[in-house]
Amino acid sequence: MLVDYINLALNQIFVENILLAFFLGMCSYLSQSRKMESATGLGVAVIFVLTLSCPMNWAIREFLLAKGALAWTGSESLAGLDLSFLGFICYIAVIASLVQLVELVIDRYFPALYTSLGIFLPLITVNCSILGASLFMEERGYKFGQSLVFGFSSGIGWFLAIVALAAIRKKIRYSHVPQGLRGLGMAFIVTGLMAFGFLAFSGIDLKTVTKKAPEPAAPAVEAPALEAPTIDIPSDLEDEDLEGEA
Amino acid sequence: MAKVKDILIDPVSKNNPITYQILGVCSALAVTSKVQTSFVMAVALTLVVTGSNLVISLMRKMIPSKIRMIVELSVISTLVILVDQVLKATAYDVSKQLSVFVGLIITNCIVMGRAEAFALQNPPKESVLDGIGNGLGYSAILLIVGTIREIFGSGTWAGLKVMPDAYANNGLMLLPPSAFLIIGMLIWAQRTWMTKVFEED
Numbered sequence: 001m002l003v004d005y006i007n008l009a010l011n012q013i014f015v016e017n018i019l020l021a022f023f024l025g026m027c028s029y030l031s032q033s034r035k036m037e038s039a040t041g042l043g044v045a046v047i048f049v050l051t052l053s054c055p056m057n058w059a060i061r062e063f064l065l066a067k068g069a070l071a072w073t074g075s076e077s078l079a080g081l082d083l084s085f086l087g088f089i090c091y092i093a094v095i096a097s098l099v100q101l102v103e104l105v106i107d108r109y110f111p112a113l114y115t116s117l118g119i120f121l122p123l124i125t126v127n128c129s130i131l132g133a134s135l136f137m138e139e140r141g142y143k144f145g146q147s148l149v150f151g152f153s154s155g156i157g158w159f160l161a162i163v164a165l166a167a168i169r170k171k172i173r174y175s176h177v178p179q180g181l182r183g184l185g186m187a188f189i190v191t192g193l194m195a196f197g198f199l200a201f202s203g204i205d206l207k208t209v210t211k212k213a214p215e216p217a218a219p220a221v222e223a224p225a226l227e228a229p230t231i232d233i234p235s236d237l238e239d240e241d242l243e244g245e246a
Numbered sequence: 247m248a249k250v251k252d253i254l255i256d257p258v259s260k261n262n263p264i265t266y267q268i269l270g271v272c273s274a275l276a277v278t279s280k281v282q283t284s285f286v287m288a289v290a291l292t293l294v295v296t297g298s299n300l301v302i303s304l305m306r307k308m309i310p311s312k313i314r315m316i317v318e319l320s321v322i323s324t325l326v327i328l329v330d331q332v333l334k335a336t337a338y339d340v341s342k343q344l345s346v347f348v349g350l351i352i353t354n355c356i357v358m359g360r361a362e363a364f365a366l367q368n369p370p371k372e373s374v375l376d377g378i379g380n381g382l383g384y385s386a387i388l389l390i391v392g393t394i395r396e397i398f399g400s401g402t403w404a405g406l407k408v409m410p411d412a413y414a415n416n417g418l419m420l421l422p423p424s425a426f427l428i429i430g431m432l433i434w435a436q437r438t439w440m441t442k443v444f445e446e447d
Contacts, residue, residue, distance in 0.1 A: 021422055023275040027355045030268060085331060088349050089323040096319060125315070128272045128353040135346035180438035184268060185430050192426030199421065 008146060009153035014201040018129050018154045019161040020194060022136075025129030029162050030187055032120070039166035040159075042120040047155030049124050050133055053098055054151025057091050057134040058144055065090060091134045096125045129158055164194060253375045257383040260440055263356045264387045265433045270356035273347045274388055275425040281404040284392030285385075286340050290329050290348060292381025295357045297325045299377035302365040309366075318361045319352070326351045356380055391428050395419045 018024050025046070032042045063069055067082040103121045107114045124130060133154045137147050168190050177186050263269045270291075277287045301321050302309075309317050330348045333341040341348065351357060360380050365373040396402060399419030401409035409415075418424055 023272050023422065023425075024350070026271040026275070027269065030271070085327060088327050088330070088352055089320060092319055092323050092352055093316075096316060125319075126353050126355060126358055128350050131353050132272075132346055132350055135349045139346060178434070181430075181434045185433040185437065188426050188430030188433060192423045192430065195423035195426060199423065 005145065005149045008149050009156075012150060012153035013157040013160065014198065015204060017157040017161060017198055018133065019158050020191070020198045022132065024132040025127045025158055028123050028127050029158075029165070029191075030184065032123075033162055033166045033169055033187065036163075036166045036170065037116075038120070039162045041116050042123070043155075043159030043162050045120045045124055046127065046129065046158050047152065049095070049099060049102060049121075049130055050151040050155035050158075051148070052102070052151075053095050053130055054133055054137055054147045054154075055144060056094055056098065058137060058142065058147040060090055060094060061087065061138060062144075087135075087138060091131060095130050095134070099125050129154065161191075161194070165191060168194075250375060253372060254379040254382075257376070257379040258386055259383075262383045262387065262436070263359075263380050264384060265429070265436045267359070269359045270354040270384060271429070273350055273354060274384070274391070275422070275429065277344055277347050278388055278391040278425055279395050279399065279420050280343075281389065281392045281396050283340060283343050284388040285404075286333070286337065287344060287347065288381070288385035288388045290333065291351055291354065291356065291384055292378065294322065294325045294329060294351050295360055295381045295384075296374055296377035298322050298357055298361055299365040299373040300370055301325075302361045303368060303370045303373035306366050314362075314366070318358060322357050322361070323352050356384055387429075387432065390432065391425060394428055395424060399424075 012018070016022070019026070019029060028042060032038045061069070061084075063072065065083045065087055067084065068079055069083075070081055071079040073079070099121055103114075106121075133151055137150055142150055165187065169187065172186060172190070181189075257263060261267065264271060264274055273287060273291075277283045298318070298321050302318060305317070305321075326349065329351070330341070333344075333348060360376060364376045368376070393403060396404070397408060398416045401407060401413055401415050
């Protein structure tokens with residue numbers, strides 16, 4: 001169980017990074033990455049709101065919108081309703097009010113945090129990564145625990161990407177970039193190269209590690225096909241090869 | 247008449263929402279690996295931005311400025327729900343390929359940005375034109391990027407074979423990072439030849 005959560009988190013941060021693989025939250029990513037402080041501030045705010053909004057939208061979907069979700073009311077006519085087409089408008093309303101609420105709470109109890117984070121919070125309502133995460137969660141049918149881990153780790157992935165870009169842009173200031181490419185054009189190309197870097201992680205398929213354990217039937221069927229080519233290779237030669245590599 | 251032309255044509259070339267105003271980049275990158283999906287996405291966004299500009303411009307005198315964001319968001323999400331339902335009913339395969347990105351039109355900064363910057367101050371006729379213009383500007387970039395990626399990545403254009411058999415498909419073009427590089431180059435080209443606006447960075 002715990003392994004599943006860790007896999008999901010690693011998958012979200014590195015393999016399916018919400019920004020570098022799905023391009024969500026690009027607008028604020030590009031506009032707020034000029035300075036390191038604002039990048040960090042916005043990144044933390046995104047982690048915060050994603051961690052709260054994903055489980056909340058999960059609850060909205062599970063208990064109000066999905067087909068037969070209203071069965072807990074006990075009324076038969078309500079139990080037959082399928083309100084899932086209202087998803088978009090409910091999620092965005094939850095996100096908008098959540099952002100307002102978080103702003104109020106932080107302002108009241110953590111004034112120091114508010115002064116550094118405050119200006120970024122309103123931006124988050126229209127950050128596509130927040131709504132995008134809720135929609136992905138719906139599409140993939142996550143459970144409560146998964147949606148919590150998913151929200152948090154997507155936020156971490158986003159944070160990682162924006163801080164990395166801010167750091168690179170700081171260095172680029174000292175290099176000679178063609179005039180038309182300065183600023184935004186270069187930010188795009190740097191992000192492209194970063195995304196290439198993150199593609200290296202996509203070779204790691206974390207899902208199969210967990211999936212193989214409960215399904216012993218699947219490898220048994222494939223086994224004969226896999227054995228056929230290995231017969232040609234003498235066993236000691238294979239051992240030597242392995243030792244050589246080590 | 248000249249004014250109508252300006253509102254309609256400007257966002258397509260000089261004042262392009264993606265490469266100049268840097269709005270709505272998110273979805274522009276994700277759906278452009280094929281021309282077909284780019285086209286459907288472009289039509290969907292043009293409809294939503296035109297519709298939301300019209301509705302918000304009609305209501306502009308009734309909306310209290312304090313809650314205008316919520317009003318705008320609900321107008322936009324209603325339109326997006328409509329578009330999504332129509333897509334699911336008429337082109338189910340395409341809507342599956344676009345997955346969450348139709349829903350993400352809600353948070354597409356072009357729609358929100360045009361509502362805030364234009365429709366709240368201008369009468370309905372101009373607002374509709376502005377919506378169409380910006381929708382077309384977005385569509386133009388989407389189709390350019392989609393065309394480049396599909397021709398070099400799969401050797402086809404909207405499903406038709408265009409490259410000779412000897413051409414080996416460049417799988418790189420179908421991967422997400424290539425979209426960043428192509429848009430970066432487009433911005434470079436536009437700033438060098440058209441707008442001459444340069445940033446100090």
